[in-house]
Amino acid sequence: MRSAVVVGTGAIGTSVALALTRGGVAVHLADVNSTAARTAEAMGAGSLEPPKEPVDLAVLAVPPAHVAVELARVQAEGLAHAYTDVASVKARPQQDLAAAGSADPARYIGGHPLTGTDRSGPLAARADLFEGRPWVLTPSARTDRAVLNRALELVALCAATPVIMDVVAHDRAVALTSHAPHLVAALMAARLSDATDADLRVCGPGLRSLTHAASGDPTLWQDILRANGAAVADVLEAYAADLADAIRALRALDSAVAPARERAEGDMRRLLARGARGRSHTTPKPGTPPTDLTPVTVTVPDRPGILTQVFTAVGDIGTTIEDIRIDHAPGQGQGLVDLLVHRDAAPELARLLGAGGWSVSG
Amino acid sequence: MRSAVVVGTGAIGTSVALALTRGGVAVHLADVNSTAARTAEAMGAGSLEPPKEPVDLAVLAVPPAHVAVELARVQAEGLAHAYTDVASVKARPQQDLAAAGSADPARYIGGHPLTGTDRSGPLAARADLFEGRPWVLTPSARTDRAVLNRALELVALCAATPVIMDVVAHDRAVALTSHAPHLVAALMAARLSDATDADLRVCGPGLRSLTHAASGDPTLWQDILRANGAAVADVLEAYAADLADAIRALRALDSAVAPARERAEGDMRRLLARGARGRSHTTPKPGTPPTDLTPVTVTVPDRPGILTQVFTAVGDIGTTIEDIRIDHAPGQGQGLVDLLVHRDAAPELARLLGAGGWSVSG
Numbered sequence: 001m002r003s004a005v006v007v008g009t010g011a012i013g014t015s016v017a018l019a020l021t022r023g024g025v026a027v028h029l030a031d032v033n034s035t036a037a038r039t040a041e042a043m044g045a046g047s048l049e050p051p052k053e054p055v056d057l058a059v060l061a062v063p064p065a066h067v068a069v070e071l072a073r074v075q076a077e078g079l080a081h082a083y084t085d086v087a088s089v090k091a092r093p094q095q096d097l098a099a100a101g102s103a104d105p106a107r108y109i110g111g112h113p114l115t116g117t118d119r120s121g122p123l124a125a126r127a128d129l130f131e132g133r134p135w136v137l138t139p140s141a142r143t144d145r146a147v148l149n150r151a152l153e154l155v156a157l158c159a160a161t162p163v164i165m166d167v168v169a170h171d172r173a174v175a176l177t178s179h180a181p182h183l184v185a186a187l188m189a190a191r192l193s194d195a196t197d198a199d200l201r202v203c204g205p206g207l208r209s210l211t212h213a214a215s216g217d218p219t220l221w222q223d224i225l226r227a228n229g230a231a232v233a234d235v236l237e238a239y240a241a242d243l244a245d246a247i248r249a250l251r252a253l254d255s256a257v258a259p260a261r262e263r264a265e266g267d268m269r270r271l272l273a274r275g276a277r278g279r280s281h282t283t284p285k286p287g288t289p290p291t292d293l294t295p296v297t298v299t300v301p302d303r304p305g306i307l308t309q310v311f312t313a314v315g316d317i318g319t320t321i322e323d324i325r326i327d328h329a330p331g332q333g334q335g336l337v338d339l340l341v342h343r344d345a346a347p348e349l350a351r352l353l354g355a356g357g358w359s360v361s362g
Numbered sequence: 363m364r365s366a367v368v369v370g371t372g373a374i375g376t377s378v379a380l381a382l383t384r385g386g387v388a389v390h391l392a393d394v395n396s397t398a399a400r401t402a403e404a405m406g407a408g409s410l411e412p413p414k415e416p417v418d419l420a421v422l423a424v425p426p427a428h429v430a431v432e433l434a435r436v437q438a439e440g441l442a443h444a445y446t447d448v449a450s451v452k453a454r455p456q457q458d459l460a461a462a463g464s465a466d467p468a469r470y471i472g473g474h475p476l477t478g479t480d481r482s483g484p485l486a487a488r489a490d491l492f493e494g495r496p497w498v499l500t501p502s503a504r505t506d507r508a509v510l511n512r513a514l515e516l517v518a519l520c521a522a523t524p525v526i527m528d529v530v531a532h533d534r535a536v537a538l539t540s541h542a543p544h545l546v547a548a549l550m551a552a553r554l555s556d557a558t559d560a561d562l563r564v565c566g567p568g569l570r571s572l573t574h575a576a577s578g579d580p581t582l583w584q585d586i587l588r589a590n591g592a593a594v595a596d597v598l599e600a601y602a603a604d605l606a607d608a609i610r611a612l613r614a615l616d617s618a619v620a621p622a623r624e625r626a627e628g629d630m631r632r633l634l635a636r637g638a639r640g641r642s643h644t645t646p647k648p649g650t651p652p653t654d655l656t657p658v659t660v661t662v663p664d665r666p667g668i669l670t671q672v673f674t675a676v677g678d679i680g681t682t683i684e685d686i687r688i689d690h691a692p693g694q695g696q697g698l699v700d701l702l703v704h705r706d707a708a709p710e711l712a713r714l715l716g717a718g719g720w721s722v723s724g
Contacts, residue, residue: 173563176557177554177561178564178566178568185546185637186637187608187637190637193636196531202532202536202539203644209571211644212571226627227616229614230613239550244602253584253591265588272548272583273580274551274552275549275573276577278554281555282562282570319670321670
């Protein structure tokens with residue numbers, strides 16, 4: 001690939017442009033928002049000059065609802081030899097394209113890089129945003145082989161891992177693993193909107209972590225949910241059926257009628273077991289079973305600089321830390337730092353930190 | 363307080379015993395599980411000898427369903443001058459006591475220390491488990507003033523923050539902020555129990571964090587949900603009504619009929635806004651608005667020892683780290699470490715880490 005146009009200089013588009021520029025590709029930037037475009041240019045993402053001849057690849061980094069219209073427009077201009085997009089929903093844009101009838105489906109391949117970030121705007125862009133992340137490509141039956149290979153080259157230049165999927169399977173997968181969970185968390189957060197002071201006194205860090213999703217950009221989420229509404233509704237309907245079972249079981253768990261109580265206990269046990277099984281599917285590191293890791297917990301006073309001191313101490317000891325959980329006790333003077341290390345290394349780390357005057361358990 | 367009995371030497375009971383022993387109180391331990399009791403004794407939590415005369419306070423650290431029976435038993439023995447428990451549900455034990463009729467309600471006060479831990483067994487105990495945490499006390503109209511003051515002394519010896527609440531308000535609060543969120547997360551995890559390989563390829567760290575609750579002890583949760591079933595069911599019924607609205611809106615968000623579409627958009631917008639408002643109520647540090655903190659993101663290769671190297675580098679620089687988020691890209695060679703620092707300190711930290719050869723953004 002020698003030349004590319006990136007249409008849309010938000011966090012994703014600008015990150016693609018930075019990665020391509022780093023890879024030696026001549027990148028042209030376009031955005032209806034000229035401030036965003038100029039910011040991306042100033043960051044070294046590419047040039048605001050339009051290309052003089054068709055580029056090798058045009059990347060449409062515009063909201064899902066705009067992909068079809070934008071693709072029709074740039075294909076009519078003959079902007080590029082191949083076209084892709086980065087929208088987080090894939091079936092709907094493809095239907096829009098088919099309905100529009102004007103675009104050239106052979107030269108288009110859908111794409112969706114999964115970055116896990118929810119930051120927006122060109123200043124949130126990074127050339128390495130996609131490194132090691134999955135990047136779904138959804139070639140249709142009509143997509144040219146050359147266009148697929150161009151998209152694979154894009155993914156490689158961004159150091160991401162390509163995953164070829166069907167548009168429907170993709171949308172179902174993100175509905176299940178991203179869009180439905182977002183709503184499930186946002187609706188739990190909504191229950192807190194009229195919480196009393198007493199309720200909030202007993203509210204801990206687990207709840208804050210669970211409801212994190214509810215702080216996402218509502219306009220973006222409205223767009224995503226519109227474009228993938230049916231698939232998300234399917235997941236949530238199955239969820240609602242389980243929820244109705246759970247509510248029924250909760251009402252009967254202390255029933256005086258033994259058969260009703262026993263049925264409720266069985267139903268609740270099955271729901272919790274299914275949750276544990278599903279949870280196990282999300283295990284972070286294939287090849288590193290969680291049982292190999294064990295936490296060493298350090299209790300620290302909640303004052304400036306204390307985490308730095310912990311990390312310096314751990315760095316001095318030289319144990320490999322696999323993960324960290326920090327548990328503030330807000331405004332209450334103490335915090336917990338869980339250092340997750342391999343089981344074999346835990347006793348020695350605990351001993352050395354303890355010898356260094358730290359309050360350690362685990 | 364000079365003497366106490368702790369009945370039940372799990373994580374909570376043993377932690378109470380350790381804190382009281384540290385505070386100079388003569389602690390006697392009792393547990394039907396003699397291995398647990400001996401472990402607690404070996405940890406220095408107290409003595410297995412029964413007291414020769416009534417102690418100042420008996421702390422019942424037994425499962426919620428056993429509190430009433432155990433209280434009746436130890437009150438009949440004249441074990442102590444005052445009695446409390448640590449069960450995470452409060453109305454049900456009180457009803458059981460009233461129904462049993464044998465216990466002395468004036469000498470009993472309900473208690474619930476909120477530790478935020480889900481570890482179990484005496485080895486998970488720590489003298490400082492309760493430091494800075496809320497400890498709810500639920501005196502009834504019949505509780506003696508002296509018994510309330512004894513419980514406040516216990517809370518002070520454990521360095522926790524006492525919160526006086528009515529039993530019903532307590533159970534409603536923990537249903538809303540802990541028990542219902544647990545089920546909401548477990549049911550989302552249950553949806554993943556038949557996820558396909560394709561689904562799991564697009565599964566990211568946000569989902570793992572959301573479904574963390576589903577890895578909790580199912581037997582303990584069954585007990586908690588039984589004891590607080592009605593309050594949890596009330597929260598989940600309101601949740602289910604919102605969920606039904608969300609599903610209806612999702613099905614109509616791309617309706618061709620303008621009024622239906624606009625109504626769906628309005629409904630979804632209101633649900634998301636209510637989620638954001640509820641989320642804002644869980645804000646971690648009163649007095650430290652989240653906008654004062656900004657992340658400095660370091661991209662690191664996913665290899666042993668790398669986190670230690672990052673922390674050593676940060677420790678050398680000396681910036682105060684307020685929080686850390688680690689975002690593994692499982693098996694894909696890269697990870698992201700977000701170092702949350704005060705806005706003013708971020709540019710310098712980023713500059714110095716960058717100068718040290720780290721791949722930094724933010």
